[in-house]
Amino acid sequence: MLEDTRVVDVHHHFLPRVVFDELKAEAGGARRLLNDKISMALTDQLHQVDRHLGAMDEAGVDAAILTNSGVSVYGSDTCRKLNDGLAEVQRANPGRLYGAAHVALQEPDAAPRELERGARELGLVAVALPTSAFDVNLDNPSLGPLWRTITALDLTVILHPAMKPQGATTDYGLERSCGRPFDTTIAAARLMYGVLPEFPSLRFVLPHLGGTAIFLKGRLLAMYEPPGWEIPAEIRQIAKTQREQRALGVDAVFEAGWSRFYFDTAGTGAWAPPVQLAAEVVGASRLVFGTDYPLESHSGATMRELAEMVGGLRLSREERQAIAGRTAAELFPL
Numbered sequence: 001m002l003e004d005t006r007v008v009d010v011h012h013h014f015l016p017r018v019v020f021d022e023l024k025a026e027a028g029g030a031r032r033l034l035n036d037k038i039s040m041a042l043t044d045q046l047h048q049v050d051r052h053l054g055a056m057d058e059a060g061v062d063a064a065i066l067t068n069s070g071v072s073v074y075g076s077d078t079c080r081k082l083n084d085g086l087a088e089v090q091r092a093n094p095g096r097l098y099g100a101a102h103v104a105l106q107e108p109d110a111a112p113r114e115l116e117r118g119a120r121e122l123g124l125v126a127v128a129l130p131t132s133a134f135d136v137n138l139d140n141p142s143l144g145p146l147w148r149t150i151t152a153l154d155l156t157v158i159l160h161p162a163m164k165p166q167g168a169t170t171d172y173g174l175e176r177s178c179g180r181p182f183d184t185t186i187a188a189a190r191l192m193y194g195v196l197p198e199f200p201s202l203r204f205v206l207p208h209l210g211g212t213a214i215f216l217k218g219r220l221l222a223m224y225e226p227p228g229w230e231i232p233a234e235i236r237q238i239a240k241t242q243r244e245q246r247a248l249g250v251d252a253v254f255e256a257g258w259s260r261f262y263f264d265t266a267g268t269g270a271w272a273p274p275v276q277l278a279a280e281v282v283g284a285s286r287l288v289f290g291t292d293y294p295l296e297s298h299s300g301a302t303m304r305e306l307a308e309m310v311g312g313l314r315l316s317r318e319e320r321q322a323i324a325g326r327t328a329a330e331l332f333p334l
Helices: 017-026 048-059 071-072 075-090 109-122 141-153 172-195 217-222 242-248 250-258 272-282 300-311 317-331
Strands: 008-013 032-034 039-041 062-067 097-099 125-128 157-161 204-206 260-263
Touching: 008 157, 017 032, 017 075, 039 217, 048 097, 048 141, 048 157, 048 300, 062 075, 071 125, 075 109, 109 141, 109 317, 157 300, 172 204, 172 217, 172 250, 217 250, 242 250, 260 272, 272 300, 300 317
Parallel strands: 008 062, 062 097, 125 157, 157 204, 204 260
Antiparallel strands: 032 039
């Protein structure tokens, strides 16, 4: 297990009852809501605080940061209800359950105001954003005021893939198994090019080990051309080897942006090899524990299995402690 440290779950989903009921009604009472906006499982556990706490107790998880940014596609009114409900849960469960502020990317004028309210008035401890909302990607120029507000508030952003990424098919659940990881990877690249050069102090937690970003890091770096950087015409817009990257200096620029990413351990169904690889590629200090409750883990036993998987990684005790909660304590005002 994750010994001698406070265990913090950074990927943990919750819905206030009012929002859950609205989505359930739209789904006609079905277990899954599927439409042109979203693909989402609607299990009663989402709004049952006692079941969240019970599963955490059984698994040895001390605290969780509650998010559900996929539903922000329903707009600012839904985000406001989310934030109010999460703040209520946070007040009622001090030290155990924390809320993140949610905003609607597709409403860029309203988003900074709701974020200010969520952070300053409600005391929410993070920002929860989807990787995209319809045709609004994270590098959309309209989001500049939102990034400035996040920078001023010094909050960490917890990302989650769009619940129904653009162009993703729902055949065989592929929007969940493949579409969302690809959406996360593309969002990370957009942040590297279109956001972090202007807002270099931002911090992001990428979900599900960054989608495919860790595996594709070498390819992303090989194709990386920083905005405004002088690239010889003969190798422009083609892959560059490690030596070419160093000679051009693009590797240092890439790593500066890449260092703003943290990666949660959810998304593998407790299969350890990709988490072990992530620790080797980015370092254990950039990994944070996540359970994706109540979806990937849906009980105390399955949540505990995820904790045991992290506890069994071939890492030092200090590295496992960093993943368990020490890094989260540095990223969030818990």
